[in-house]
Amino acid sequence: MRLTFCGAAREVGRSAILLEAGKRLMLDYGVKLGARSEYPMPLQGSIDAYILSHAHLDHCGSAPLLYETANVPCFTTYPTEALSSLLIRDSMKVARMRGEQVPFSSFSLKKYESAFIPLGFRKPFQLSGDVRLTLLDAGHIPGSAMVEVYAEHKRVLYTGDLKLEPTRLHAGADLEEKVDILIMESTYSDTDHPERSKLEKQLVKEIRETIEQGGIALLPSFAVGRSQELLIVLSELLPEAEVWLDGMSKTATQIVSDYPSYLRDANALRKAIRNTDMVETEAQRRKATSAPGVIVSSAGMLDGGPAISYLLRLNELSKIILTGYQIEGTNARSLLETGIVNVDGIPTQIKLPVKYLDMSAHAGRSELLKLVKKANPEKIFCIHGDACEAFAQELCGMGYEAYAPAMGNTFEV
Numbered sequence: 120m121r122l123t124f125c126g127a128a129r130e131v132g133r134s135a136i137l138l139e140a141g142k143r144l145m146l147d148y149g150v151k152l153g154a155r156s157e158y159p160m161p162l163q164g165s166i167d168a169y170i171l172s173h174a175h176l177d178h179c180g181s182a183p184l185l186y187e188t189a190n191v192p193c194f195t196t197y198p199t200e201a202l203s204s205l206l207i208r209d210s211m212k213v214a215r216m217r218g219e220q221v222p223f224s225s226f227s228l229k230k231y232e233s234a235f236i237p238l239g240f241r242k243p244f245q246l247s248g249d250v251r252l253t254l255l256d257a258g259h260i261p262g263s264a265m266v267e268v269y270a271e272h273k274r275v276l277y278t279g280d281l282k283l284e285p286t287r288l289h290a291g292a293d294l295e296e297k298v299d300i301l302i303m304e305s306t307y308s309d310t311d312h313p314e315r316s317k318l319e320k321q322l323v324k325e326i327r328e329t330i331e332q333g334g335i336a337l338l339p340s341f342a343v344g345r346s347q348e349l350l351i352v353l354s355e356l357l358p359e360a361e362v363w364l365d366g367m368s369k370t371a372t373q374i375v376s377d378y379p380s381y382l383r384d385a386n387a388l389r390k391a392i393r394n395t396d397m398v399e400t401e402a403q404r405r406k407a408t409s410a411p412g413v414i415v416s417s418a419g420m421l422d423g424g425p426a427i428s429y430l431l432r433l434n435e436l437s438k439i440i441l442t443g444y445q446i447e448g449t450n451a452r453s454l455l456e457t458g459i460v461n462v463d464g465i466p467t468q469i470k471l472p473v474k475y476l477d478m479s480a481h482a483g484r485s486e487l488l489k490l491v492k493k494a495n496p497e498k499i500f501c502i503h504g505d506a507c508e509a510f511a512q513e514l515c516g517m518g519y520e521a522y523a524p525a526m527g528n529t530f531e532v
């Protein structure tokens with residue numbers, strides 16, 4: 120069996136791993152977003168299947184590139200099929216608005232969208248006589264999967280992105296015992312996140328204070344996962360608050376609620392949606408900013424979407440609360456560090472208080488170590504992180520055979 124790391128090697132972004140074991144399988148094919156988009160290593164030769172862990176663009180954003188030449192099935196979960204299309208189509212829109220070139224044609228995107236073969240969790244699929252594919256719940260965002268490939272009498276587990284700690288949306292990753300080869304995300308290999316329940320309480324306290332003094336709490340949120348989680352937290356812990364939902368978060372919430380079996384508590388989301396006002400018109404947007412309340416809106420990093428326009432419309436008693444990871448070079452990171460955001464090319468000072476709460480959808484350090492201990496693999500490949508080498512070294516120190524592959528590295532395993 121051969122593994123080639125075509126992206127997410129000692130970095131976060133453009134996840135892409137080529138697994139060759141009789142069949143040639145591409146696990147994820149994402150994009151690295153930043154000041155300019157970066158893509159995985161171009162595909163050499165053909166593949167037999169594309170397997171997608173989840174809908175985030177760093178895992179699927181370059182997938183249509185594969186379909187410029189290939190005509191292969193794409194195995195993923197039911198929600199990911201719909202969410203991946205939503206996010207890729209939105210990224211094309213954003214790229215065009217910025218005057219950037221989209222590296223694939225609409226025809227390839229359509230080919231990709233018609234290639235989906237959705238699989239349920241723990242429903243093994245025989246790719247060939249001796250290659251078997253199983254998707255396991257990764258607990259990261261709705262529909263997110265860990266990919267298990269059984270071939271050549273070896274069990275390979277690719278985590279995609281995962282979270283073990285339960286959240287309002289997910290019960291936590293469905294961990295596997297005894298894996299031969301573990302390819303794991305390492306985003307937070309050196310950090311633990313604060314306990315979720317404490318963060319929720321802090322969030323509610325911040326919002327309550329803001330509303331009581333007459334302000335609006337703006338929660339710029341990732342459309343998939345975070346927006347739905349926040350709606351549930353608000354409906355459970357702050358039911359009296361007026362909550363508005365805007366941007367792509369609305370469509371994502373609709374898709375997520377269409378697949379209740381992928382949620383920990385689908386009723387909680389249904390109830391939260393009933394407690395939420397969807398912003399559909401400019402008049403509603405004005406209403407949302409005219410009285411104390413909460414606005415949940417994409418984009419989570421304030422690059423596009425209505426969230427950025429709200430920044431300029433809030434009264435001076437309002438507050439901005441960021442709950443997600445902020446990539447360097449994004450408006451949200453700049454807002455947090457300097458108070459300045461870029462609105463239509465114009466640097467604009469935002470004078471409102473900004474609060475950051477680390478409500479990560481990724482496993483923290485202790486969770487990653489728990490995963491390693493349980494899987495007890497013969498070989499570990501640490502990817503999707505800024506400290507992969509240090510983490511692999513640390514794992515070696517614990518007696519594991521661990522690697523932090525560089526871009527393009529191939530391993531016979």
Ligand SMILES: [Zn+2]
Nearest residue numbers: 173175259280
């Ligand atoms: Zn992700």
Ligand SMILES: [Zn+2]
Nearest residue numbers: 175177178280
């Ligand atoms: Zn990722």
